[in-house]
Amino acid sequence: MKKAVFYHAGCPVCVQAEETVAKSLDTGKFDIEIVHLGEDRSRINEAEDAGVESVPALVIDGHPFHINFGALLEDVKG
Amino acid sequence: MKKAVFYHAGCPVCVQAEETVAKSLDTGKFDIEIVHLGEDRSRINEAEDAGVESVPALVIDGHPFHINFGALLEDVKG
Numbered sequence: 001m002k003k004a005v006f007y008h009a010g011c012p013v014c015v016q017a018e019e020t021v022a023k024s025l026d027t028g029k030f031d032i033e034i035v036h037l038g039e040d041r042s043r044i045n046e047a048e049d050a051g052v053e054s055v056p057a058l059v060i061d062g063h064p065f066h067i068n069f070g071a072l073l074e075d076v077k078g
Numbered sequence: 079m080k081k082a083v084f085y086h087a088g089c090p091v092c093v094q095a096e097e098t099v100a101k102s103l104d105t106g107k108f109d110i111e112i113v114h115l116g117e118d119r120s121r122i123n124e125a126e127d128a129g130v131e132s133v134p135a136l137v138i139d140g141h142p143f144h145i146n147f148g149a150l151l152e153d154v155k156g
Contacts, residue, residue, distance in 0.1 A: 004102070016141065017143060020138050020139065020141055020143065021099075021136065021138065021143055024082070024103050024104055024107065024108060024138060025102050025103060025104060026102055026103060026104040026105065026106075027104065028104075029102065030102060058099065060098050060099065060102060061098065063094065063098055064146075065095060065098065065099055065145050065146055066145070066146050066147075067143050067144070067145055068142075068143055068144050069144075
């Protein structure tokens with residue numbers, strides 16, 4: 001099982017990407033985790049280390065995929 | 079079965095998104111089509127109508143999701 005982590009910050013663009021893209025991944029192949037960086041700020045460093053620059057983003061197997069644009073990670077960090 | 083169309087232009091960013099994101103969608107829920115806009119230029123208008131501004135992009139159920147950035151659709155049009 002590969003790991004897929006969807007990072008977001010609760011923004012409208014994030015919600016649409018979560019509902020449409022993150023929930024469309026094959027759960028038979030992926031263990032999918034949804035992380036709200038605004039609420040779980042301890043995960044921000046991990047997202048940054050994976051190469052996430054903006055949210056929403058999906059990290060699959062260690063590779064970051066930015067999906068549309070909701071907010072810069074810098075702004076989520078505040 | 080919902081429709082998912084992955085539009086790309088053969089760029090390295092496109093290839094990685096195709097291999098990692100497009101191929102991770104649940105084929106039990108989606109009928110997935112891969113369209114190379116550089117080779118199939120007759121589909122450019124359709125991508126534009128769906129709101130695609132850059133490639134690679136995934137259109138799921140009519141909603142465009144730009145994944146990272148490979149090239150502007152304007153530049154693919156030439």
